[in-house]
Amino acid sequence: MFLKKVTLLRDSISSFREYPLSIPSIHSMDQIELKKSVTFFVGENGSGKSTLLEGIAEVCGFNTASGGKDHTYDVHASTSDLAEHLRLSWLPKVSNGFFLRAESFYHFATYLEEVDTTGFRKYGGESLHRQSHGEAFLSLFLHSFKEQSIFLLDEPEAALSPSRQLTLLRILHDLTKDRQAQFIIVTHSPILLGFPDADIISFDEGQITSIDYENTDHYQITKYFLNHREKFLNDIFKEDDE
Structure with a gap:
């Protein structure tokens, strides 16, 4: 654990x-405490989670395109207007790390x-352009991500199949089991959110608050869909017919 707090310098x-x-969750933000080696940011599209992650990446000095x-x-347009108003509190300070933006990888x-x-060599010995999108992501995670670093990942599941998302869970486990690496991850994946002993921070309802895995929309909607697929789809299509 390295990054302990993210503070919005409101003054x-x-x-x-x-x-x-003007994003409601950013507007209402004071300070976020990071207590776990893996922290997830969740919320609806436009809720501010990726915006904050990008701001953190810029303060870290990482390239905000990836x-x-x-x-x-x-x-x-790969710079953040939020970064100048953020203060990061470290213990200890690390300079190694990576920011992954799936859409500009x-x-x-x-x-x-x-x-x-x-x-x-740091990417599996093969050009990332000669690998599929998902393979390139995993090559980065497997060969370039090391301990004593902080990793900021914006929707890494975008290129990963469900089985490859499980591989990413194993990578997270291996890198954080001795608390020698830290991850902050923006995700919509109920698979990734299931990582044990992670903190999940929601940006919905104009607030930044901690939330339990089972209370996230990602878990509840996915579970309901899998258990009641026909009813779920009938209810959606019925709305269109009306």
């Missing part, structure tokens, strides 16, 4: 009317094509 903000400070401190390439893979001189 530095002249107005909450502009995006992203990458760590040493990955220098430019992608349009292609740009990271292209950047590696231009600069890597090691034969992609």
